[in-house]
Amino acid sequence: MGYPHYPHERESTVLSRYFGDAEARTLAGWKKRGGYKALDKALGMAPADIVNVIKDSGLRGRGGAGFPTGMKWSFMKPGDGKPHYLCCNADESEPGTFKDRELMRWTPHALVEGCAIAAHAIGAETAYVYIRGEFTEPLYWMDQAVKEAYAAGIIGKNAMGSGKRIDVHVHKGAGAYICGEETALMESLEGRRGNPRIKPPFPAVSGVFGMPTTINNVETLIAAAPILMNGADWYKKMCLSNPKSTGTKLYSVCGNILRPGTYEVVMGFSFREFLYDVCGGPMHGRKFKAVIPGGASVPIQTVEEAEATLMDYEGFVAQGSMLGSGGVIVIDDAQSMVTVIARIARFFAHESCGQCTQCREGTAWTTKIMERIRDGQGTIEDLDTLLDIGEQMTGKTICVLSDSCAVPVVSGIKKFRGEFEALIQGRRFHPVVAAVA
Amino acid sequence: MAEQKMVSLTIEGRSVSVPEGTTLLEAAKTVGILIPHYCYHPGLPVAGVCRMCLVEVEKAPKLAPSCATTVAEGQVVHVHSEKSLDARKGVLEMLLINHPLDCPICDQSGECELQDYTFQEGREDSRYREPKRFNPAEDFGGDVIYVPNRCILCTRCVRFMDDVAHDPALNVSERGDRALIGKFEGKDLTHPWAANVVDLCPVGALLSKDFLNKARAWELDRTASICPNCTQGCNVIMETRENQVVRMRPRPNENVNAFFMCDWGRLNYRWMNEKNRAERPMVRRNNALAVASWEAAISAAARALSGKSVFVAASPMLSNESLYLLTQLMQSGYGAFRVTEGEEAPLPGVKDLALRRERAANVYGAETLGFKKTKDLLADLRQGDVLVIAGENLAGIDASALTRASEVIVISSVLPEAASNASVVLPIANFSEEEGTVTNLRGRVQRFTQARQAPGDTRPSWLVLGDLLGAMGKQASFFLPSEVFARLASSTKAFEGLSYDSLGFKGLPLATARDTGRKTPIAMGAA
Numbered sequence: 016m017g018y019p020h021y022p023h024e025r026e027s028t029v030l031s032r033y034f035g036d037a038e039a040r041t042l043a044g045w046k047k048r049g050g051y052k053a054l055d056k057a058l059g060m061a062p063a064d065i066v067n068v069i070k071d072s073g074l075r076g077r078g079g080a081g082f083p084t085g086m087k088w089s090f091m092k093p094g095d096g097k098p099h100y101l102c103c104n105a106d107e108s109e110p111g112t113f114k115d116r117e118l119m120r121w122t123p124h125a126l127v128e129g130c131a132i133a134a135h136a137i138g139a140e141t142a143y144v145y146i147r148g149e150f151t152e153p154l155y156w157m158d159q160a161v162k163e164a165y166a167a168g169i170i171g172k173n174a175m176g177s178g179k180r181i182d183v184h185v186h187k188g189a190g191a192y193i194c195g196e197e198t199a200l201m202e203s204l205e206g207r208r209g210n211p212r213i214k215p216p217f218p219a220v221s222g223v224f225g226m227p228t229t230i231n232n233v234e235t236l237i238a239a240a241p242i243l244m245n246g247a248d249w250y251k252k253m254c255l256s257n258p259k260s261t262g263t264k265l266y267s268v269c270g271n272i273l274r275p276g277t278y279e280v281v282m283g284f285s286f287r288e289f290l291y292d293v294c295g296g297p298m299h300g301r302k303f304k305a306v307i308p309g310g311a312s313v314p315i316q317t318v319e320e321a322e323a324t325l326m327d328y329e330g331f332v333a334q335g336s337m338l339g340s341g342g343v344i345v346i347d348d349a350q351s352m353v354t355v356i357a358r359i360a361r362f363f364a365h366e367s368c369g370q371c372t373q374c375r376e377g378t379a380w381t382t383k384i385m386e387r388i389r390d391g392q393g394t395i396e397d398l399d400t401l402l403d404i405g406e407q408m409t410g411k412t413i414c415v416l417s418d419s420c421a422v423p424v425v426s427g428i429k430k431f432r433g434e435f436e437a438l439i440q441g442r443r444f445h446p447v448v449a450a451v452a
Numbered sequence: 453m454a455e456q457k458m459v460s461l462t463i464e465g466r467s468v469s470v471p472e473g474t475t476l477l478e479a480a481k482t483v484g485i486l487i488p489h490y491c492y493h494p495g496l497p498v499a500g501v502c503r504m505c506l507v508e509v510e511k512a513p514k515l516a517p518s519c520a521t522t523v524a525e526g527q528v529v530h531v532h533s534e535k536s537l538d539a540r541k542g543v544l545e546m547l548l549i550n551h552p553l554d555c556p557i558c559d560q561s562g563e564c565e566l567q568d569y570t571f572q573e574g575r576e577d578s579r580y581r582e583p584k585r586f587n588p589a590e591d592f593g594g595d596v597i598y599v600p601n602r603c604i605l606c607t608r609c610v611r612f613m614d615d616v617a618h619d620p621a622l623n624v625s626e627r628g629d630r631a632l633i634g635k636f637e638g639k640d641l642t643h644p645w646a647a648n649v650v651d652l653c654p655v656g657a658l659l660s661k662d663f664l665n666k667a668r669a670w671e672l673d674r675t676a677s678i679c680p681n682c683t684q685g686c687n688v689i690m691e692t693r694e695n696q697v698v699r700m701r702p703r704p705n706e707n708v709n710a711f712f713m714c715d716w717g718r719l720n721y722r723w724m725n726e727k728n729r730a731e732r733p734m735v736r737r738n739n740a741l742a743v744a745s746w747e748a749a750i751s752a753a754a755r756a757l758s759g760k761s762v763f764v765a766a767s768p769m770l771s772n773e774s775l776y777l778l779t780q781l782m783q784s785g786y787g788a789f790r791v792t793e794g795e796e797a798p799l800p801g802v803k804d805l806a807l808r809r810e811r812a813a814n815v816y817g818a819e820t821l822g823f824k825k826t827k828d829l830l831a832d833l834r835q836g837d838v839l840v841i842a843g844e845n846l847a848g849i850d851a852s853a854l855t856r857a858s859e860v861i862v863i864s865s866v867l868p869e870a871a872s873n874a875s876v877v878l879p880i881a882n883f884s885e886e887e888g889t890v891t892n893l894r895g896r897v898q899r900f901t902q903a904r905q906a907p908g909d910t911r912p913s914w915l916v917l918g919d920l921l922g923a924m925g926k927q928a929s930f931f932l933p934s935e936v937f938a939r940l941a942s943s944t945k946a947f948e949g950l951s952y953d954s955l956g957f958k959g960l961p962l963a964t965a966r967d968t969g970r971k972t973p974i975a976m977g978a979a
Contacts, residue, residue: 191627208624213500213520369605369624369631370501376546379629383582400579407542410514411503 019117020276023293027253029263030237031279034121040156042163045124051169053240057132058177062093065136069239071247073254073261078104078195078232079309079340081260081328084239090219091137091227099139100223102204102230103130105146105153106188106195109310110362111342114265115233117277119146119153122237123160129236131170131181132243137229140180145200148190157185192366196414197230198222199368210368211414232340234265256283260327264341268294271301271347286324290345301347305431309339311359312419314426315352335426352431353438356423357385363420374417377408381424393439398428461527468523476518476529477505487531488540488569490547490654491606492519495711495802497615502606504569506539507531515539537573544574550585550629552601560656562669566604587632592622593640595647595661595715600632603657609633609649616712616801619643633657644797644807647715651701660699662719667693675903676703676957678890680769680813680883681717682794684806685892687958688713690721690884690903697724697884697904705958708896712799714807723882724904730867730879731908741877746909750916753876754923756859760838761785763857765829767843767864768812770913771888772897773936775814775821776944777917778842780926786832787823789844791815808893813883817891820946820962833857843880843913846870863916878920879910886912887933889955891962897950898959 019034028034038044045051057065070085091099103126107115119126130142146154161183164170174181186204188194194203198212201223222228242250242262254261260282266289269275273295280289290296290303297303306321307313314336316324324334331338346355364378381404384397405421412418428435457472463480470479477487478494490502500520507518510528515536518529530536547566555561587600610622610633621641625634635641641649650660677690679700686709691699700721702713733749734741744752762785764778778787791810798806819825824832829846830853833839839857846868853870854860860874865882867874880886885906891897906912918930930936934952941947946964954960 193627213498213517364628367628369627369629370499371503372501372543372546372604373503375605375629375631376549380546380549380580380582387582396579407539407546411506411539411542413500 019121020274023278025284025288025293026279027263027281028279029241029253030118030122030125030234030265031277034117034277036121039122040120040124040160042124042160042167042169045122049244050124051128051175053243054128054131054169055175057135057243058175058179062136062138065132065243068243068247069136072242072250073247073259074235074238074242074250075260075328076232077234077238077264077341079109079312079337081338084231084235087219087229087231088133088137090217091139091229093138095227097226098141099137100226100228101130101134101137101139101142102197102200102218102223102228103142103144103233103236104195104197104200104230105144105150105157105233106200107147107150107233107340108192108195108366109312109340109342110359111267111269111307111344112310112340113267113269114277114341116150116153117267118233118237118265119150119157123153123156124164125237125240126157126233127160127164127170127183129233129239130183131174132239133229133231133236134181134183135174135179136239139229140182142181142183143204143223144183144185145194145204146185146187147195148188154185154187161185191368192362193368193414193416196416199414200230201228208368210370211416213413238262253281254283254327255281256325257327257329259329264326264338266326266341266343268343268345270343270345271298271303271350272296272345273298280326282327283330284326286326286330287322289326290321290343294345297345297347301349303345304348304350305346305352305355307336307342307344307346307423309337310342311344311362312415312422313337313339314422315356315430317430351389351438352427352434353385353389356427357382357389359423360385360420363416367416367420371412371417373408374412374420377404377417378420380404381408381420385424388435388438391438391441393435395436395439397439398432398435401425401428459523459525461523461525461529463529464531470523472523474523476507476509476516476521476523476527479523480518480529480531485531487518488565488573489519490565490604491608493608493611493652493711495616496608496611496652499607499611502543502604504540504543506536506543508533508536540569540573541575544570545578545580547604548574548578549580550601551604552584554602558602558656559659559664560602560653560669564656565654585629590635592635592658593646594642595719596641596650597659597661597664598633599657599659602655603633604655605631605633606654607633608652608654609658612649612652613641613643613646616648616799617643617645618800619646621646622649644716645712645714645799647718648702648712651711663699667691667698672698673903675901677884677900677903678813678898679713679717680890680900681720681811682714682808683810683812683815683893684709684717684808685813685890685896685898685959686713686717687898688717692884692904695904697721703957707958708892708898709805710802712802712805714797714799716794716797716807721884724884726866726882729865729907729910730862730877731910733879733909734874734877736875741872741874746911746919749876749878750919750923753861753878753920756861756875757781757838757840757920758924760858761834761836762840763787763830763833763837764823764840764842765789765833765844765846766818766823767845768810768815768818768823769883770814770818770843771886771890771900771933772814772817772821772940772947773888773933774842774913774917775818775823776940777914777921777936778840779821779823780921781840781917781924785837788826788829788832789815789818789823790826790829804894810893814890816893816895817889817897820891820895820964821944830854830856841868841871841874844868863913863920865910878916879908880913880916881906881910885910886914888914889937889952892959895946895962895964896959897947897955897962899952899955899957 033039203209621639
């Protein structure tokens with residue numbers, strides 16, 4: 016993995032400030048850059064006060080669902096006599112998303128600090144960082160950071176001399192997409208097959224080892240430190256559009272775009288300017304056709320929708336999609352949408368845990384039909400069947416993997432029906448790279 | 453028991469009031485509504501994976517899995533609304549896309565929940581045009597064969613082995629549409645209760661080797677009975693085809709066996725179909741046994757017994773009714789029985805359920821009625837006694853041991869070789885051919901009924917013994933086993949207050965039976 020690009024002038028680098036700065040990976044370097052001051056401050060505060068600051072800041076979950084973080088932390092009732100747990104979801108398995116990878120590669124201590132702050136706020140003594148198995152480099156740096164932090168007494172029996180015990184364990188996953196789903200992650204962490212659990216009970220009631228658990232994304236936890244240092248108002252002010260979405264957000268940009276990479280912009284930034292200015296626009300001679308803005312499981316946007324979008328939780332919804340994890344996949348006019356969607360469907364069929372009927376059978380069935388259409392063997396009835404299977408796969412299963420498979424297919428057929436029909440009717444669309452499936 | 457809070461709700465327009473914490477699916481059952489389901493089973497932890505039991509709950513954003521949703525005050529639930537029917541139709545279509553549709557050669561056909569619900573609510577056609585998934589059948593060991601192509605991955609079998617048998621032998625291997633039930637390496641379904649997975653399987657994916665290709669479900673006659681193979685007294689359904697017992701399956705009884713029965717009991721039914729039977733009454737004439745009429749044989753036996761000292765060697769397989777009548781026959785004599793023994797094999801997930809060491813149905817009943825349990829059956833036989841052999845096969849006993857008896861009367865289904873010098877032989881029905889009650893090791897009296905017809909001139913044991921007592925001038929003959937039981941209940945303290953009506957088909961404990969303290973035996977391994 017190489018070095019990140021030099022930040023664009025319109026980026027607001029709060030979390031990504033030290034990307035590429037190798038010294039920031041070490042404890043000494045991190046401290047030199049103001050690291051662990053927030054934790055020191057947090058350990059001097061009452062847990063409820065920390066939760067209130069986070070609540071006031073308007074920080075919302077960066078993993079995809081956008082649930083208010085302060086409220087999530089406040090579900091953990093102190094003094095219930097049970098051990099509390101913090102889970103950090105570093106599985107980052109959503110296709111097109113690689114922001115947490117960069118965060119952990121360059122600023123591992125920021126995550127250790129974020130975990131420790133959150134653990135203190137929710138009354139947990141143990142934090143688990145569940146890292147995706149393929150992330151060998153982030154895993155190495157996280158291991159180093161945890162070791163250093165233990166050795167320096169920052170975490171452990173007596174975290175920073177506060178008398179509080181905070182343990183951080185780094186757990187390596189085995190590479191299943193579904194283990195990024197919070198309850199499947201807990202099953203996997205406990206040593207079982209990573210199958211999502213039925214909710215309720217929610218993790219705040221019964222999570223890891225049946226105990227109250229809070230689970231947060233890497234980016235969410237890392238954001239806690241600057242909020243504590245600079246105050247809720249500072250964070251709240253980083254907002255260009257809807258006041259319900261505050262702060263900065265990291266986007267992983269990939270696909271047919273001139274400057275792919277990880278970018279950090281303020282909530283409410285114009286998606287048009289983001290794509291054309293910050294990320295450099297389409298490659299020479301090409302035009303954008305579609306954008307998947309939040310990882311493979313969110314609805315596909317047409318380029319018109321994307322250009323009208325303001326980049327925050329509400330803005331993406333208003334333009335027919337979702338912010339999701341911030342994994343922006345850009346598709347230009349040289350691609351076949353059918354090929355792209357068939358490949359996405361194949362991914363979900365491969366990653367379905369197979370518990371629920373609709374998901375187990377539906378993802379595989381969808382893939383088979385999509386690939387048949389891609390290969391020019393489809394019929395017009397197939398499109399209705401796909402839409403109907405999509406309907407059956409939506410909102411009926413334990414977790415949302417099934418919905419995630421249906422979403423790109425249904426939105427793709429609705430927004431790019433012409434391409435499907437052209438393939439079906441033999442007016443075959445010849446994409447430049449269609450053979451790469 | 454603590455006061456239970458009741459919750460009232462409406463299911464399909466019917467008012468329901470159930471204890472707090474009940475699931476919608478169980479609540480619906482109480483008003484006679486069966487919500488279609490596959491993965492849910494009352495004896496297993498909830499999985500919530502088949503998504504078949506989805507119902508519409510008013511004001512809820514999504515359809516609710518009724519097996520995993522607990523009741524809430526004032527809920528309005530629609531089981532057959534368009535939305536829920538549509539969802540279930542979708543599930544059925546998905547379950548069938550990779551199903552081989554080989555009902556004509558599938559053992560489960562006729563008792564298959566996939567057939568039933570598809571017929572009830574499914575589509576009449578499929579829109580699936582792609583090749584179907586194929587996996588070869590696999591021998592799971594024990595009595596079980598797995599046919600993965602028919603499997604709907606409800607995971608009932610996996611949960612049974614994990615949470616009830618506490619012998620995790622099965623798992624879900626692979627994922628997505630490649631998923632199938634697998635065995636852990638080095639494991640087989642050799643647990644003594646493993647064959648229950650065949651009953652639990654709602655489709656034809658797990659099959660019994662013993663029953664394989666033996667009968668179609670609709671050819672079977674089903675009879676409520678009790679497993680006679682040990683003292684646990686598991687409630688069973690005895691299934692017969694053309695008058696042959698071909699299968700035994702558990703019948704739910706929360707006080708005895710929950711939903712299960714052991715493999716040994718289940719597969720030990722062939723003796724009921726035995727061909728080597730005593731079929732005609734016989735009386736000894738000119739030093740040889742000769743076929744006689746029932747009247748002649750009964751009066752010959754009555755003559756032999758009247759005024760004599762009697763020793764009864766009884767079988768603990770006999771019903772309470774017959775054993776009671778035998779005690780009347782003994783007068784001042786003795787009665788003894790012996791029991792075959794084997795290894796005890798508990799089912800850990802259900803309290804007080806095991807394949808018991810003593811392998812006979814009515815050991816406790818025989819003891820209650822005054823028969824002596826012994827290893828040496830004929831030890832108490834005195835010189836000159838009339839020996840009555842009732843149901844005993846005298847296996848391992850030499851004919852010379854019987855010479856102490858002045859006369860031998862055999863009242864059995866099979867004429868034991870050692871008793872070939874008997875003076876009278878009265879052929880009786882075996883366990884599967886008559887009606888009666890047996891008492892299990894916890895003192896629970898349970899009814900069993902006639903599953904097959906007895907061969908030849910054979911008569912039920914209670915009828916023969918009643919007639920014999922009548923011929924001896926003891927008491928009037930009986931016309932029904934319930935009459936014998938009524939006499940037993942009125943004359944024996946332990947059976948006081950019991951009748952066939954009050955027993956029903958779930959049984960009741962003897963007045964003297966100790967309370968086992970078992971209220972809810974439902975197997976719940978996971979909390």
